[in-house]
Amino acid sequence: MSKRIPLAPGLFTWPAEEPALLGGRCGSCGHVAFPHREHCLACGTAGVEQVELPRRGRLWTFTTQRFRPPSPPYAGADTPETFVPFSVGYVELPGACRVEARLTEPDPAKLEIGQEMELAIVPFGMTPEGDETLVFAFQPA
Amino acid sequence: MDVAIVGVGLHPFGRYEGKSALEMGADAVRDALADAGAQWRDVQCAFAGSMEVTNPEAVVGLLGLTGIPARAVLNGCATGNTSLTMAAKAIESGEHDLAIAIGLDKHPRGAFSADPSVSGLPGWYGDAGLFLTTHFFGMKATRYLHDHGLTAATLAKVAAKNFRNGAANPKAWRRKPISEEEILNAAVLNYPLTQYMYCAPNEGAAAVLLCRADQAHKYTDKPVYLRASQLRSRRLGAFELLTPSLPLETVPSPTVDASLAAYEEAGIGPEDVDIAQLQDTDAGSEVIHMAENGFCKDGEQESLLAQGQTEIGGKLPVNTDGGLIANGEPVGASGLRQVYEIVTQLRGRAGERQVPGGPKVGYTHLYGAPGTAAVAILST
Numbered sequence: 447m448s449k450r451i452p453l454a455p456g457l458f459t460w461p462a463e464e465p466a467l468l469g470g471r472c473g474s475c476g477h478v479a480f481p482h483r484e485h486c487l488a489c490g491t492a493g494v495e496q497v498e499l500p501r502r503g504r505l506w507t508f509t510t511q512r513f514r515p516p517s518p519p520y521a522g523a524d525t526p527e528t529f530v531p532f533s534v535g536y537v538e539l540p541g542a543c544r545v546e547a548r549l550t551e552p553d554p555a556k557l558e559i560g561q562e563m564e565l566a567i568v569p570f571g572m573t574p575e576g577d578e579t580l581v582f583a584f585q586p587a
Numbered sequence: 588m589d590v591a592i593v594g595v596g597l598h599p600f601g602r603y604e605g606k607s608a609l610e611m612g613a614d615a616v617r618d619a620l621a622d623a624g625a626q627w628r629d630v631q632c633a634f635a636g637s638m639e640v641t642n643p644e645a646v647v648g649l650l651g652l653t654g655i656p657a658r659a660v661l662n663g664c665a666t667g668n669t670s671l672t673m674a675a676k677a678i679e680s681g682e683h684d685l686a687i688a689i690g691l692d693k694h695p696r697g698a699f700s701a702d703p704s705v706s707g708l709p710g711w712y713g714d715a716g717l718f719l720t721t722h723f724f725g726m727k728a729t730r731y732l733h734d735h736g737l738t739a740a741t742l743a744k745v746a747a748k749n750f751r752n753g754a755a756n757p758k759a760w761r762r763k764p765i766s767e768e769e770i771l772n773a774a775v776l777n778y779p780l781t782q783y784m785y786c787a788p789n790e791g792a793a794a795v796l797l798c799r800a801d802q803a804h805k806y807t808d809k810p811v812y813l814r815a816s817q818l819r820s821r822r823l824g825a826f827e828l829l830t831p832s833l834p835l836e837t838v839p840s841p842t843v844d845a846s847l848a849a850y851e852e853a854g855i856g857p858e859d860v861d862i863a864q865l866q867d868t869d870a871g872s873e874v875i876h877m878a879e880n881g882f883c884k885d886g887e888q889e890s891l892l893a894q895g896q897t898e899i900g901g902k903l904p905v906n907t908d909g910g911l912i913a914n915g916e917p918v919g920a921s922g923l924r925q926v927y928e929i930v931t932q933l934r935g936r937a938g939e940r941q942v943p944g945g946p947k948v949g950y951t952h953l954y955g956a957p958g959t960a961a962v963a964i965l966s967t
Contacts, residue, residue, distance in 0.1 A: 454711035480832035509725025510778040516700030519713025554778040
């Protein structure tokens with residue numbers, strides 16, 4: 447029986463009705479980063495707490511990816527022929543950090559710095575075991 | 588102990604099937620030695636940089652086995668500056684009188700690709716198609732144009748200038764001028780950057796021979812002095828390559844940090860610089876680096892370019908040999924190509940592309956993954 451699973455463990459809450467990215471907040475200095483890591487990059491303190499990040503934010507910057515990225519490392523289920531262009535950007539999540547992510551909108555004319563974006567969990571590839579993998583992205587809200 | 592550059596050599600950047608990076612490196616060294624009238628047996632230590640060749644110091648096997656300390660260096664796109672600095676330090680410390688910095692590389696075609704673990708990043712980041720340096724250049728340009736009211740036409744103007752300078756440089760890789768219109772209308776690789784706004788990885792080598800300043804007269808009547816050489820890595824909050832998340836508060840890039848440190852070391856300011864080489868991985872980078880290195884305020888680039896101020900006859904000529912856009916980027920050698928061009932210009936030997944008026948102070952700047960910048964200041 448094929449399952450739908452995150453591209454890597456610990457990226458976002460799953461399964462969940464309203465998934466959220468899993469970042470880290472340092473208990474010592476308050477620094478927030480994505481993804482979660484054990485040591486704080488701001489102050490070096492160990493034991494950074496895992497926290498759910500806001501699901502909505504504003505687009506801080508963006509660009510486009512018009513050709514299939516070199517593979518490896520890219521592991522999408524597509525081929526150079528079936529590749530669908532995507533955008534990449536940073537979304538500023540209030541009170542947290544700016545997260546780099548795929549954007550579901552491939553047309554730069556339809557993207558604008560400052561616009562509201564929300565988290566979307568989208569199909570990505572397949573594992574060798576035949577499970578479908580999911581990746582986080584942001585879509586215009 | 589002051590340090591003088593007494594010889595420079597270049598194996599032109601391009602594509603050379605059947606020729607190894609080490610062979611190109613050896614040619615560049617012989618070119619630098621001939622420039623100084625020196626012999627390989629006179630060289631007392633060597634630093635060789637490369638990204639693709641893990642033991643670039645093996646170039647001594649093609650030049651002569653003289654037993655000198657020969658060391659490999661790698662610092663991403665700033666590798667050329669690191670080999671230059673280390674060779675200079677070997678002289679400043681009094682350990683050696685004559686040292687050589689060498690860069691050589693031979694990249695496969697296409698965008699750089701590697702496993703994210705080499706940058707300390709998780710595997711999913713590469714799986715998801717995010718481990719691409721080109722994304723950063725597009726995103727930095729998008730944000731910069733937005734914040735400072737610039738347009739893609741300015742990016743096209745920069746790329747056209749560098750192709751034009753390349754056309755006047757017999758050693759450049761791209762020697763055909765391309766119009767601003769054609770550059771703007773080319774395929775968009777990463778918005779807002781089109782195909783002709785990017786440099787490409789390629790092959791080539793460069794070498795710089797350094798000497799105690801008080802002995803420079805033995806090799807040349809036109810020594811060029813190294814006044815400063817500084818490298819900085821990114822601070823938390825700088826908007827940099829290959830970064831899954833950024834804090835909400837932004838701090839200046841490592842280019843700003845390296846530049847300020849270099850001006851301080853040299854005891855001069857940006858107003859004293861006559862000619863500059865700024866890392867133009869893409870046209871947006873050159874525009875942004877004009878401000879980050881102190882040559883203008885953010886947003887002034889559009890009017891400066893319209894006035895032709897970074898052209899060869901302008902107030903501050905930038906990338907007079909065509910930069911990375913016209914020469915390509917063999918990573919280990921790129922920074923030493925910049926030094927080659929500045930030394931050639933300061934000696935008044937640049938031919939058709941010579942900056943008029945006898946430039947006296949030159950500036951080189953490198954920037955690359957994973958957020959490292961380096962600046963050197965040279966003068967007659």
